Amino acid sequence: MQSDERAIRDLIATWIDASKRGDLASILPLMAEDVVFLVHGHPPMRGRDAFAASFRAAGQQQKIDGRSDIEEIVVSGDIAYCVSRLAVTITPPGGAPNHRSGYVLTVLRKQSSGAWVIARDANLLAAAGGA
Numbered sequence: 001m002q003s004d005e006r007a008i009r010d011l012i013a014t015w016i017d018a019s020k021r022g023d024l025a026s027i028l029p030l031m032a033e034d035v036v037f038l039v040h041g042h043p044p045m046r047g048r049d050a051f052a053a054s055f056r057a058a059g060q061q062q063k064i065d066g067r068s069d070i071e072e073i074v075v076s077g078d079i080a081y082c083v084s085r086l087a088v089t090i091t092p093p094g095g096a097p098n099h100r101s102g103y104v105l106t107v108l109r110k111q112s113s114g115a116w117v118i119a120r121d122a123n124l125l126a127a128a129g130g131a
Helices: 003-021 024-030 048-059
Strands: 031-039 063-076 079-091 098-110 116-123
Touching: 003 024, 003 063, 003 079, 003 098, 003 116, 024 031, 024 048, 024 116, 031 048, 079 116
Parallel strands: 031 116
Antiparallel strands: 063 079, 079 098, 098 116
16 A cells, blocks of 8 residues: 555544544644535534634534545545445434444645645435435
8 A cells, every 4th residue: 555545544533533532732733724615504614713613613522433434545645535424323322323424525635744634525414324
């Protein structure tokens, strides 16, 4: 496996692990300042600060657990994309778990330091069994 592909797989694994721990400080460096997240039914979330605010609000109210199965990574110079199947369980305090799954298309950008970051992410999660 090429080093860029390995780095992208490691980034996604770090994201999933940090999300489980509610570790925003470990997630933020994994995304570009101008990141855009596309989620069905919501306007685009633009920028690292918007993500941080949303994560803080959600993280105080729920537990997140997930698994990402990467199906494809294509690297072309300093840009790459990744197609993965994501399964997430979100559990509010004292509430029933909400299971969601579906495909995610992630566009990544290689920084001058050599590190990969998420630049764009289109998340097509639906209630489990719906995708």
